[in-house]
Amino acid sequence: MTATTLSRDAILDWLRAFATLIDENQDYLTQLDSAIGDADHGVNMHRGMQAVIGKLPGLADKDIGTILKTTGMTLVSTVGGASGPLYGTLFLQMGATTANKLELTLPDWTTALEAGINGVITRGKAEPGDKTMIDAFGPALSALKAANDNGTALSEALRQSAQAAEKGRDATTPLVARKGRASYLGERSAGHQDPGATSAHLLLKAAADTVEKLA
Numbered sequence: 001m002t003a004t005t006l007s008r009d010a011i012l013d014w015l016r017a018f019a020t021l022i023d024e025n026q027d028y029l030t031q032l033d034s035a036i037g038d039a040d041h042g043v044n045m046h047r048g049m050q051a052v053i054g055k056l057p058g059l060a061d062k063d064i065g066t067i068l069k070t071t072g073m074t075l076v077s078t079v080g081g082a083s084g085p086l087y088g089t090l091f092l093q094m095g096a097t098t099a100n101k102l103e104l105t106l107p108d109w110t111t112a113l114e115a116g117i118n119g120v121i122t123r124g125k126a127e128p129g130d131k132t133m134i135d136a137f138g139p140a141l142s143a144l145k146a147a148n149d150n151g152t153a154l155s156e157a158l159r160q161s162a163q164a165a166e167k168g169r170d171a172t173t174p175l176v177a178r179k180g181r182a183s184y185l186g187e188r189s190a191g192h193q194d195p196g197a198t199s200a201h202l203l204l205k206a207a208a209d210t211v212e213k214l215a
């Protein structure tokens with residue numbers, strides 16, 4: 001039987017999987033940020049996700065909304081820079097749409113991610129093509145919506161959204177940054193992959209990997 005929903009335990013597994021991917025890619029993310037930023041994206045995300053990991057034991061019996069809201073608040077309070085408030089908002093908004101839920105269907109997950117991404121857009125004002133995390137999140141959300149329309153199974157839908165995020169991440173390389181620190185470089189920001197789009201792909205890959213393991 002393949003899983004048709006994300007249980008609370010799956011959500012906790014997803015957060016752990018994301019923390020692990022951030023840990024494994026910390027130096028890579030920081031390296032990317034050293035080219036067009038201030039060399040702290042890996043350190044920032046690692047600090048934040050380690051703080052989240054520390055909170056998980058106390059969240060094991062809570063609803064998904066509480067788990068995600070606590071994750072968001074933890075990121076806001078522990079991660080400096082642009083990415084802390086932006087990832088914090090993503091999780092806070094995901095938590096708001098999943099209040100009291102103990103499992104998420106594919107439509108629930110899609111609704112939650114859409115609310116989260118809209119929160120990031122409201123807060124950061126980035127548009128597609130500005131060379132930010134939105135360039136990975138946007139295509140991932142479109143892929144999820146298409147999967148909903150096509151009746152695609154949960155695990156395949158999450159894989160497709162991760163693949164769309166990966167493509168979106170790769171497509172940031174030639175772009176000139178129009179938001180965040182990288183925008184200070186103007187044309188010189190072109191030719192470098194965006195760090196935030198890179199971590200955003202890891203978030204969606206963690207979800208796909210987690211559900212694949214549930215099968």
Ligand code: ADP
Pocket residue numbers: 033037038040041042044045080081082083084086120123124125126131132133134179180181182194195196197
């Ligand atoms: P900082 O830029 O403050 O040092 P980080 O290095 O942790 O913060 O994160 C940088 C990433 O944040 C960028 O690669 C980009 O993807 C993302 N980012 C920056 N500004 C915005 C914004 N306004 N909207 C969306 N994402 C943004």
Ligand code: MG
Pocket residue numbers: 033037038039040041081181
């Ligand atoms: Mg930085």
